Amino acid sequence: MENLAWGLQMTVLGMGLVFALLGLLWGLLTLVLVLDKEPVTKVSAETSNALAERIAAVAEEAVGAQVPERPSVNGLPADLVAAILVATMKHKLTLRRQAAPVMRSNWPGSQLFASRWVTAGRAQQNHSWQPRGK
Structure with a gap:
């Protein structure tokens, strides 16, 4: 019961201190705004x-x-730069649909018994990044 009373006392003291300082800051800012008006x-x-x-x-x-x-951007018209940006982003999105050959466990289409979602799940379970034995 002592620990509970001490914890409640510290909570009230801490929150009271925080809100007292917030009130003090509010008063100081109000005072600065009143004293720092431009002459009309x-x-x-x-x-x-x-x-x-x-x-x-x-x-x-x-x-x-x-x-x-x-x-212009580096001497090129801005609309040309925008067109190049759109083309490169579209190209990147198209290439992201296929994993790089280095990351593939099996050639695409070689495991026709399962969908790509199932194959991806199996690959994630079988090729875990965590060391085995731990």
Whole structure:
């Protein structure tokens, strides 16, 4: 019973400490947000409109000058790189359907008495990676 009381006491103490520190952090962050506000400056409507018109005039002139370049990857057009990527991924998926000849126990199709699923299960059971005798 002593161990249970001590365990409950440590649990309450630990959780209380964690939540007290979380509350302290929450209070500190709230205090920092209150004290670290940017000063707000009053701007008249005329100044605001003049600034907006000046920015709009500069933007209208700059839009015609900005011609985006064709995206490229190492000098090749991006659509060509995407097509090459799709072709290589499709090729890899096609090759993954067959195991490499090094990993095969038997030639594909030589064990026609069982499906490939059954053969794979038998191979996994018979050719275990764990050392025998342990």
